[in-house]
Amino acid sequence: MTDNTNTLCKDCYTPLNDHKATKCHECGSWQTKHRRLLDLNTVIVSLILSVISLLIATVPLIHDHVRDKKPELNLNILSAQSEKISIMVGNTGDAPASIKEVYIQFPDDEMRLAVGRNIWGQIIKQNDAVSLNLEGSKTLQLPVMVNKFQKAYDPTQIAQCKVSVIYKEFGNNVDQYKIQKFDCYKSSCPTVEGAKDTRYYD
Structure with a gap:
């Protein structure tokens, strides 16, 4: 006696035309064990691969949110005259910074003068740069930057001064420093007896 019962597809249960068929003519799924296993592996x-792609896309974003973000200030002296010093402060970090104090340090670090008190507390945002004018003391003049294009000047009359910016990052009470040196005329540097390690304010 011949069995006329059709074999059903293992996926869509459609009767197969041939009980020995290796592939369903309706849904296209493989009927043999090895080919079905291959489809499953695929x-x-x-x-x-989809999970890996998702991780590649999201891990950097997650890392950017959980890692420590810090400011990084860069300092450039634009000009220095007896009444004010102009500087450019840029923040190339990934967090804002707050300027705490600014000082001019004179040759041999024997004296430092507090300047730019009008900008103390100013916030420098990340990826931002600002031009700031530092005003000096009412009683002491500021050092004058050497004009490098001036042909006639006595090298022995040149000294090296520094602008020192003290800043903080939010959530951290540790002072951070950015110092920029510049050449100045010795004659423009104030000399005060006993000025070492002394802060001069307006």
């Missing part, structure tokens, strides 16, 4: 590999 699905698993595709899923793994």
Whole structure:
């Protein structure tokens, strides 16, 4: 007696035309064990690749949110005259910074003068740069920057001064420093007896 019962597809349960068919003519799924296993492996590999792609896209974003963000100030002296010093302060870090204090340090670090008190407390945002004018003391003049294009000057009359910016990052009470040196005329540097390690304010 011949069995006329059709074999059903293992996926869509459609009767197969041939009980020995290796592939369903309706849904296209493989009927043999090895080919079905291969299809399953393909699905698993595709899923793994999708998960890896998702991780590659999201891990940097997660890391950017959880890592420590810090400011990084850069300082450039634009000009220095007896009444004010102009500087450019840029923040190339990934967090804002607050300027705490600014000082001019004179040759041999024997004296430092507090300047720019009008900008103390100013916030420099990340990826931002600002031009600031530092005004000096009412009683002491500021050092004058050497004009490098001036042909006639006595090198022995040149000294090296420094602008020192003390700043803080939010959530951290540790002072951070950015110092920029510049050449100035010795004759423009104030000399005060006993001025070492003394802060001069307006």
